[in-house]
Structures are given as structure tokens and as C-alpha cells.
Amino acid sequence: MxxxxxxxxxxxxxxxxxxxxxxxxxxxxxxxxxxxxKGEWLQEKAQKQWTRDVAVDAKRGSIFDRNMYVLAQSAAADTVALQPETIDKAGNADQVADELSRILEMPREDVYAKATNTEKKEIWLKRQITTEQSEEIANLKLKGVSLIGDVKRFYLNKDFASQVIGYTTQDGVGQTGIEKRYNSTLEGRQGRQVTETAKDGSGVPNGQEMVIEPQDGQSVVLTIDEMAQSILEDACNSLYADHSPDSVQGLVLDVTTGEVLAMANIPQFDLNNPPREDATALASMSVNTITATPYEPGSIFGVFTLAAAMNENMAGEYSCSGSVVVDGEKISCRAVHGTQNMMQAVEDHCSIAAALQSDALGKDTLYQYLKAFGFGEKTGIDFSTDTQGDVMEKKYARQADVALMGAGENMKVSQIQMANALASILNGGTLYTPRLVLGLADSNGNIVEKYEAEVKGQTVSSEVASQIKEMMLDYIQSGDGTQAQIAGYSVGGLSGSSAFYDGDTPMQGKMVSSFFAFAPSETPRYLVMVTANGIASGESNDTVCAPYAKKVLEDILKNNNIAPDDEAARSAQKTVVPNVVGMEMQTAKDTLENAGLTVKLDGSGNVLSQIPAAEEEVYAGSTVTLNMETKSESAPVAEMTTVPDFAGMSIADARDAAVAAGLKFVALGDGVAQGQKPAANLQVEKGTTVTVQFNLQIDTAQ
CATH class of the missing domain: 1.20.5 (Single alpha-helices involved in coiled-coils or other helix-helix interfaces)
Structure with a gap:
């Protein structure tokens, strides 16, 4: 080469x-x-092809009333998912469309379109279906159709305290009320379920699965008392039906702690079926007017002007001729009251006396007491809304503004501010932070965190508070508030009316009417407020709410076994609750009414359980709530159990018997069981707390 x-x-x-x-x-x-x-990206793409990663929602915590009755809870509710490639391979799209459209009550064409959309690996067809629907779909064993575990929120009493409890999205996110305020506490921590799948999305035989268990949320225990709430809502609904105002609000406050025992806004709405398609209507329905909407308090605000004047030793006498000019501005009164002291002026709703007294106090002193009573700032209530109201900044207030504010005009406050401020006078001068939540509980209903009453400050001296309380007692006994008198009890109260506004414009022919009533007289505990917004103007505006406030206060006193002031009435009004469990509805109703008790029905059919329990001693006229067989709500029906007879048992044996029956157990004392509540052999819901009294047995030598 x-x-x-x-x-x-x-x-x-x-x-x-x-x-x-x-x-x-x-x-x-x-x-x-x-x-x-690109390694991580390719790995992720590959994993998506041969795994299914599904979020597993944590069970949202429940919402209880103060006696641990369930108001809101979450329950399992499956979601229907489709795998279109599997359906296409099986050739059963028509069967899937026919069966699922029938069971789920959906248009067939919608189901068919999703079942044949092979561009998507998995499609959620319908969320949170009923147990019956889930069972029927599972029995069909349709290829390409699977059920994914989901959680649905149930509100057992439908519209009960709807603006207080609030509601969630379908994904379980709190939108209003307690559901929103305590969302992070209630929602818990989400889990995950990762499973191997074939290319078409179907499961792999003997494939691997990894489950990260969700962490359930804590439960919220409200200060609300279910019985007090029912009483308040019934009265407010009656007022709404009788007088046709735009809305009605009601509040029951424990003046010794600031705890809200009941809070009602009428009209209400069904929390299980909120009108999600109409955002404007839903937003309007959801407003808790008591905490969110400020209003001009009007003449009733004079009680705080009086309290400030008395605490400063400046309470005087003033002459009302129907109008007065302060700093060039005319202030009018509804009547000519002549010369009167400030206590008489408050009872007579005299705007002139209140304005002149406020003018005498001066700007600095008035604003000092506005702050002391909590006006012009948020109350601190543990709720999703808490308006500070609308009080003019001190530096801008003229002399005329100071006078008008003393008469409850030219300012706006919330109803919770008014009730909380008045409660401070009734308890001797202590202003508490109002509360809607008692504490938090775990998934077993055990209290894990309890909130204590919070003192914000002192409003007036105990001596001044006592004198104003006596004035309020006199207002009910011999003044304009006689409609609120309760036989056997000394009741105090005040009423008032003010302009009704549409935005910033006062509405002609409409007013706001409020009535406050409290008892017991010696050591007040319960303060009831009832307000009618947008009621037709009339001479009885000041007291139109009085009969309804009276009804609420009377029923609460009796249901809480508060003894009447009169000794004769005290002994005459006691009665023993009959046992009506198992009776037909009308028979049970007749039995209780014949015993001098009122009846509240929850459902229809035969009686499953009753509150208060049989053999409990209560005051005549108390309300007995009957839990019936048939419920109007589709929420899961509570499982019932029979209360064991614990007589003669040791604490250990009694605890075992209670647990075996599905009951919560509370032991009082030591030794052997001598008494119990509820009584033996009663039918109650599982999870009910049974309290057993134990006493030591001592053998005495003869």
C-alpha cells in the first residue's frame, strides 16, 4: 500500500x-x-403515570354547646370518581351514564361526557354523596368508577344559631361565624393516600400503597346553652311574625362572666343548604347583626350618661321644654317632661336631660366614660366579626356633638357593646370581655383547654351600680316596663327606641326598638336583650319588645331552677318531670302539659329521649325537649343506648358499665354508687355524660 x-x-x-x-x-x-x-421533573411525570396521589381530608372538629350537645359535626361522605381510560377499555360508558345519572340524580348527558373524556386520567363526578347512594354504587362494581373517602359538614339543628355557628365551603373551610373564627383549630391537618396504578388509572393487583393519616381537628365548645338558645329563637321568631320588622335580634348574657348564653338573628337560614348560588343573599343572611352592625342607640343610652354623672357626683336636675339649643344646634325631645332628675329622665327617655347632663360633664369626662364602657372600640369577643362602632374622634367633637352623644345620637354602637356595658352596671361595675367560646375539646369530647373570664376594667363604683339597678327594678315594677313583670320574681329592665337607618339615611316611618331585662334582682345573672330593627313607628315603640324579653327571661329562670323571690311561689312551682321515653308524640305532649310543663319537639314519631331527664325536679312551666324517632334533617341519626343501673357498684365497675354502654362517665365522691343522672333504664344518645354519686358505707357497731 x-x-x-x-x-x-x-x-x-x-x-x-x-x-x-x-x-x-x-x-x-x-x-x-x-x-x-430534568431528572426530578421526569420522575414526577413517571410517578403521576403509575401512582395516584389523593389528599385525605382530616375530620373537622365538632362544635358543641356548653352542655356538650352537638351543634355541628363532620361525617364520612364518599366522592364519586371516574377513570375514563378504564371505562373506554371496558366499553361500559353507557352503563356508567345510565346508572350514575339515576343514582346521583344528575343529567345523563353530563355523566356520559365526563365518562368518555379520555384526555383526563380521573374526574370527580360528585362530592359528598349520601350513604345510600354510596352503597348502591359500590354494589354495582362498575369498572372505571371508584369511591373516594370524603368528609361532609352536618348542622344537626339546621337553622339553629345560624349566624353564630356559620358554615363552611364543600372543602370544609370556614366562611362565617365560629366556623371561620376557629377554622385553623377545627380543620386539623390533611393526610395523603398514594397508590400504584396502571397506565389507564386502574389499580394494580398487589400494588403498593402509602397512607399518611390525617390529624383530626379539635372541637370548639361554645358558651351557648342549647335550651336558652331555643327559648330566645322562639321568642324572636314570634316578634318577627307578630310585628313584621326588617329583622330581630336577641341576646342572653351572663353578667357575672361575660359569657353569651344565647344569640339570635332573625331571619335565619339552613346551614346544611346555604344559597351558595346567590352570593349577595348569602352574605346578607350570614351577618351577625349583634356583633357586626352598629346602630344609633337613642334614648336608652341615657343610662350610661347617668352612670357617668353619678360616678362623678355631677348628676343634676334638668328642665325639658321639648327642645333645647346647645352650641347653636337644636336638640329635640319626644315630649315636654318639665323639671326632673336624671333617674327620672332615663325612665322617661328624655333626650333633653341626657344632652344637658352630657354637656355638663364636658368632653373629657364623657370620652373617659365612653372608653370605660367599651364604646368606640372592639369588644374583643371571640367571633369573626366585632365592630368598634362609630364614635367621633375626641379632637373633632364640638360641644353640640358631646351633648348629642349623651342622648344616644350622633354616634353608633353595636348591640353587643350595649349589652356588655349594661352588664357591667348589673354586676357592680366590672366590664368583661364578652365570650362565645368556653374552650376546646379533643376528638373524644374531653376538654383540653378552657378559657377563663377576662376582666377589661371598672366602669363605675358598686354604689352607683346598685342605685342604677334599683332604678331599673322600679322601671319594671311601676314604670313603662310593667309588661316584663314575672310572677314570683323581681325583674329589672329598660327600654328605648331610636332612628332606623338605611346606610346613612334615616328611614321615615321605621324605628329601632330595644328592651333589656335582668334577674335575679339581688344578684343579677341573666341579662336579656331583644331588638326589633325596622319596626313600624308607633306610640308603643319603646316597649314592643317587652313581652318577648319577659318570655325569654321567665323560661330561662325556670329552666335553670332559679328560685322565685316569693317563698310561697317557690314551693308551689316545683314539679317532677314525667318519663315519656317511648311514648307516641301526642301522648307524651299531653303527659308533660298535664304536669305543668311546656314541650319542644325535635322530629316526629315516638320519643327517643328527653331533656331534662325523667324524675328531675324543675319549676312549673319549664320546657322539656323531646328527641323523636323521625328527624327532619338528613344528618346521621344518633345511636341510642340504655343507661345502666349503677346502684351499689364501685367506681371501677360503674365506669366499665358506662363505657360498655357508650356513655361518658363522671364520678362524684367515693365508695359505692348511691344516685345517678340520667336515671337508670332511660334511652339516651351514645356519648351522653352520666353523673354517678358515690358514698362511703360505714358499718356502725351496735
Whole structure:
């Protein structure tokens, strides 16, 4: 071979070697690029093809009333999912569409379109179906159709305390009320379920599965008392039906702690079926007017002007001629009251006396007491809304503004501010932070965190508070508030009316009417407020709410076994609750009414359980709530159990018997069981607390 040929061959080999080297370098670069820079992305894509990663919602905590009755709870409710590729391979799209549209009550064409949409690996068809629907779908064993565990929120009493409890989205996120305020506490921590799947999304036989268990949320225990709330809502609904105002609000406050025992806004709405399609209507329905909407308090605000004047030893006498000019501005009164002291002026709703007294106090002193009573700032209530109201900044207030504010005009406050401020006078001068939540509980209903009463400050001296309380007692006994008198009890109270506004415009022909009533007289505990917004103007505006406030206060006193002031009435009004469990509805109703008790029915059919329990001693006229067989709500029916007879048992044996019956157990004392509540052999809901009294048995030598 010649030298030239050898050189040509070598050159060719070199070129080939260079080309191969370049190709190898390019290939290695490409492999390196996909491995180093796109590796995680490719792995994620691959995992999506051969795994299904589904979020598993935590069970949202329940909402209880103060006696641990369930107001809101979450329950399992499956979601229907479709795997279109599996359906396409099985050729059962028509069957899937026919069966699921029938069971789920959906348009067939919608189901068919989703079942044949092979561009998507999985499609959720319908969320949170009923147990019956879930069982029927599972029994069909349709290829390409699966059920995914989901959680649905149930509100057992439908519209009960609807603006207080609030509601959630379908995903379980609190939107209003307690559901929103305590959302992070209630929702818990989400889990995950990762399973191996084939390319078409179907399961792999003996495939691997990884489950990260969700962490359930804590439960919220309200200060609300279910019985007090029912009493308040019934009265407010009656007022709404009788007088047709735009809305009605009601509040029951424990003046010794600031706890809200009942809070009602009428009209209400069904929390299980909120009108989600009409956002404007839903937003309007959801407002808790008591905490969120400020209003002009009007003449009733004079009680705070009086309290400030008395505490400063400045209470005087003032002459009302129907109008007065302060700092160039005319202030009018509804009547000519003549000369009167400030206590008489408050009872007579005299705007002139209140304005002149406020003018005498002066700007600095008035604003000092506005702050002391909590006006112009948020109350601190543990709720999703808490307006500070609308009180003019001190530096901008003229002399006329100061006078008008003393008469409850030219300012706006919330109803919870008014009730809380008045409660401070009734308890001797202590202003508490109002509360809607008692504490938090775990998934077993055990209290894990309890909130204590919070003192914000002192409003007036106990001596001044006592004198104003006596004035309020006199207002009910011999003043304009006689409609609120309760036989056997000394009741105090006040009424008032003010302008009704549409935005910033006062509405002609409409008013706001409020009535406050409290008892017991010696050591007040319960303060009831009832307000009618947008009621037709009339002479009885000040006291239109009085009969309804009276009804609420009377029923609460009796249901809480508060003894009447009169000794004769005290002994005459006691009665023993009959046992009506198992009776037909009308028979049970007649039995209780014949015993001097009122009846509240929850459902129809035969009686499953009753509150208060049989053999408990209560005051005549108390309300007995009957839990019936048939419920109007589709929420899960509570499982019932029979209360064991614990008589003679040791604490250990009694606890075992209670747990075996599905009951919560509370032991009082030591020794052997001598008494119990509820009584033995009663039918109650599982989870009910049974309290057993134990006493030591001592053998005495003869």
C-alpha cells in the first residue's frame, strides 16, 4: 500500500473518530442534561403515570354547646370518581351514564361526557354523596368508577344559631361565624393516600400503597346553652311574625362572666343548604347583626350618661321644654317632661336631660366614660366579626356633638357593646370581655383547654351600680316596663327606641326598638336583650319588645331552677318531670302539659329521649325537649343506648358499665354508687355524660 493511501485511510479514520467522539459527547451531554436538570421533573411525570396521589381530608372538629350537645359535626361522605381510560377499555360508558345519572340524580348527558373524556386520567363526578347512594354504587362494581373517602359538614339543628355557628365551603373551610373564627383549630391537618396504578388509572393487583393519616381537628365548645338558645329563637321568631320588622335580634348574657348564653338573628337560614348560588343573599343572611352592625342607640343610652354623672357626683336636675339649643344646634325631645332628675329622665327617655347632663360633664369626662364602657372600640369577643362602632374622634367633637352623644345620637354602637356595658352596671361595675367560646375539646369530647373570664376594667363604683339597678327594678315594677313583670320574681329592665337607618339615611316611618331585662334582682345573672330593627313607628315603640324579653327571661329562670323571690311561689312551682321515653308524640305532649310543663319537639314519631331527664325536679312551666324517632334533617341519626343501673357498684365497675354502654362517665365522691343522672333504664344518645354519686358505707357497731 502506498504512503498516500495510508494517509487517506488515517484521515478518514480520524474524521470518523472525531464524529463519533462528538456524537458521544452530545449524547452524554443530553443524558446528563435530562438526568441532572430534568431528572426530578421526569420522575414526577413517571410517578403521576403509575401512582395516584389523593389528599385525605382530616375530620373537622365538632362544635358543641356548653352542655356538650352537638351543634355541628363532620361525617364520612364518599366522592364519586371516574377513570375514563378504564371505562373506554371496558366499553361500559353507557352503563356508567345510565346508572350514575339515576343514582346521583344528575343529567345523563353530563355523566356520559365526563365518562368518555379520555384526555383526563380521573374526574370527580360528585362530592359528598349520601350513604345510600354510596352503597348502591359500590354494589354495582362498575369498572372505571371508584369511591373516594370524603368528609361532609352536618348542622344537626339546621337553622339553629345560624349566624353564630356559620358554615363552611364543600372543602370544609370556614366562611362565617365560629366556623371561620376557629377554622385553623377545627380543620386539623390533611393526610395523603398514594397508590400504584396502571397506565389507564386502574389499580394494580398487589400494588403498593402509602397512607399518611390525617390529624383530626379539635372541637370548639361554645358558651351557648342549647335550651336558652331555643327559648330566645322562639321568642324572636314570634316578634318577627307578630310585628313584621326588617329583622330581630336577641341576646342572653351572663353578667357575672361575660359569657353569651344565647344569640339570635332573625331571619335565619339552613346551614346544611346555604344559597351558595346567590352570593349577595348569602352574605346578607350570614351577618351577625349583634356583633357586626352598629346602630344609633337613642334614648336608652341615657343610662350610661347617668352612670357617668353619678360616678362623678355631677348628676343634676334638668328642665325639658321639648327642645333645647346647645352650641347653636337644636336638640329635640319626644315630649315636654318639665323639671326632673336624671333617674327620672332615663325612665322617661328624655333626650333633653341626657344632652344637658352630657354637656355638663364636658368632653373629657364623657370620652373617659365612653372608653370605660367599651364604646368606640372592639369588644374583643371571640367571633369573626366585632365592630368598634362609630364614635367621633375626641379632637373633632364640638360641644353640640358631646351633648348629642349623651342622648344616644350622633354616634353608633353595636348591640353587643350595649349589652356588655349594661352588664357591667348589673354586676357592680366590672366590664368583661364578652365570650362565645368556653374552650376546646379533643376528638373524644374531653376538654383540653378552657378559657377563663377576662376582666377589661371598672366602669363605675358598686354604689352607683346598685342605685342604677334599683332604678331599673322600679322601671319594671311601676314604670313603662310593667309588661316584663314575672310572677314570683323581681325583674329589672329598660327600654328605648331610636332612628332606623338605611346606610346613612334615616328611614321615615321605621324605628329601632330595644328592651333589656335582668334577674335575679339581688344578684343579677341573666341579662336579656331583644331588638326589633325596622319596626313600624308607633306610640308603643319603646316597649314592643317587652313581652318577648319577659318570655325569654321567665323560661330561662325556670329552666335553670332559679328560685322565685316569693317563698310561697317557690314551693308551689316545683314539679317532677314525667318519663315519656317511648311514648307516641301526642301522648307524651299531653303527659308533660298535664304536669305543668311546656314541650319542644325535635322530629316526629315516638320519643327517643328527653331533656331534662325523667324524675328531675324543675319549676312549673319549664320546657322539656323531646328527641323523636323521625328527624327532619338528613344528618346521621344518633345511636341510642340504655343507661345502666349503677346502684351499689364501685367506681371501677360503674365506669366499665358506662363505657360498655357508650356513655361518658363522671364520678362524684367515693365508695359505692348511691344516685345517678340520667336515671337508670332511660334511652339516651351514645356519648351522653352520666353523673354517678358515690358514698362511703360505714358499718356502725351496735
Amino acid at each position: 502506498s504512503t498516500s493511501r495510508v494517509l487517506v485511510t488515517r484521515k478518514r479514520l480520524l474524521v470518523i473518530l472525531i464524529i463519533l467522539s462528538v456524537l458521544i459527547i452530545l449524547l452524554m451531554s443530553r443524558v446528563g442534561y435530562w438526568s441532572l436538570f
